[in-house]
Amino acid sequence: VAQRSQVSPAKAKEAKRLFKQRCAKCHGQDGAGNNYGQIIGATNLSDPEWQQRVDDKRIFNSIKHGRGQMPALGEKLTEEQITSLMLFVRTLKK
Numbered sequence: 001v002a003q004r005s006q007v008s009p010a011k012a013k014e015a016k017r018l019f020k021q022r023c024a025k026c027h028g029q030d031g032a033g034n035n036y037g038q039i040i041g042a043t044n045l046s047d048p049e050w051q052q053r054v055d056d057k058r059i060f061n062s063i064k065h066g067r068g069q070m071p072a073l074g075e076k077l078t079e080e081q082i083t084s085l086m087l088f089v090r091t092l093k094k
Helices: 009-022 035-040 048-053 056-065 079-090
Strands: none
Touching: 009 079, 056 079
């Protein structure tokens, strides 16, 4: 799992685009969840308590393998893209 300091501006921009494309439908643009996401129980990714409780490995694995209603993206994204998404999720903390 990559360190935050290893993410280039281009990779950060791609991660934001991937989040918008793949995750915002349920988690909302800011990670707090939208109406649909709240109905299906999507995690509020901006919640400071959740951010502290959940480690990077779990976020990575949730993106790769799916979790609950969340689809697995492991066959659609590279490991590098999944890592960049995981690091982007960390930036959503309020």
